[in-house]
Amino acid sequence: MNESIVRALSGIVYIALLISATLFSGLTFTLLFGVFLFTAVSEFCRLVSLNKVLPFIIAATGYILFAVFISDNKVYNLMLTVAALCVGCTLLYRLFNPARHTKVDFLAKIVLLSGYIIIPFLLLIRMPFSTGAYNRWLLIGIFILIWTNDTFAYIVGKALGRTKLLERISPKKTVEGFVGGMVFAVAAGFTVSLFPEFGQSSLLWICTALIVVVFGTLGDLVESKFKRDAGVKDSGAIMPGHGGILDRLDSIIFAIPFLFLFYQIIHYVS
Template structure:
């Protein structure tokens, strides 16, 4: 089987499972992303060289908090903590200095780059008070639109590199093209799903275009440090869970706050 065919089948199955379990109900959505959290934590522990047992243990405790009855997790605080760590990582990738991370800093990064964003992602469809699968579908449609058209526009018109030392193929033209088509997708979604006003969809599309791209760059940054091509091998042709969700975990905390404000 060719690599292209393997990649296509794996990608289609991933989309079917993600959308199907999200639409089916709150329990299946939380179950799926709880599994993603465990796998992502395991993959990241290898990238950043943290004890795997510790990362999996913290992830298991986090998942337990989700399922405990009568527990109201402070979504805003979790999202803001994630955003603070993610912004620090954003600054780091644009800095030319080689990071010198202590164990404490690695733990903070793990909590702010893996635990808090995944937890925010799981809380995101309940940001309006009750479970709404449309919110997750909207987020992923915007992410997939941005990724697809950033690649297409970049390949056709890309001449200026975005951040060559981390991701040589990304271009400024592709970056802007991804945002433009994400906004168009957001406007279309605003007519299909009336959960939010068109302004929210446009703002979400812009944030997805900007921070989804940065999320991809940050994960590429960690992989370059670890000298690996993919974060894992669970998805044939695509790599690991973090390779598929690098944009989503970076975008989710920002969208959580946007939906709260707007």
């Protein structure tokens, strides 16, 4: 079968599964992203050559404590967010610092796994429950923004891209593509706000779009660096034509701690 057709069909199945599980109920959403969590942990262990036993134990413990027994505990939310932000900032330092880094030891890999993969997934699962009742439309809106940014960053970058964004990590990404993706994501945020189901102001959705674009793009670059260091093209092969779960969710898992903190601040001051 033609590779483009395989890629398109795989993408349709992924999007349909994600939207269906998110819309159906909080339980199906939590279960699906639990599967995504353990798949992402497996893929990350492959990228950094880490035995999977302890990572799976940590992921299972975190999932049971913070996903199955979901509660709007501000202290736990703050602890998880700060931990993820610290690891995220460390990864950004490593991304933009071209100097050669020392070899990452076992403990450092566990810290990276926890702050880069496990905690962001837990925050993602907690986010639609953070104000009490399950808010399925918040997640749907965020994913619409991500998909809009990815799609138009590719289209604009391919048509107009001249200036490389970070060539040593991702040669195909351009500044023009980044700006194009941002413009269309902001437009999508404004459009989403016009539908009462999404229940937020235009300004809030536009701010969400900006956070998603900036930190989502950085997340894509961070994962590209992990793959480049590992000498592989894709994080996995679970999605034909697309790669692994990390290849599909690298943007959201890096952006979610920043987005989660933003919404916590908004809820606190409102």
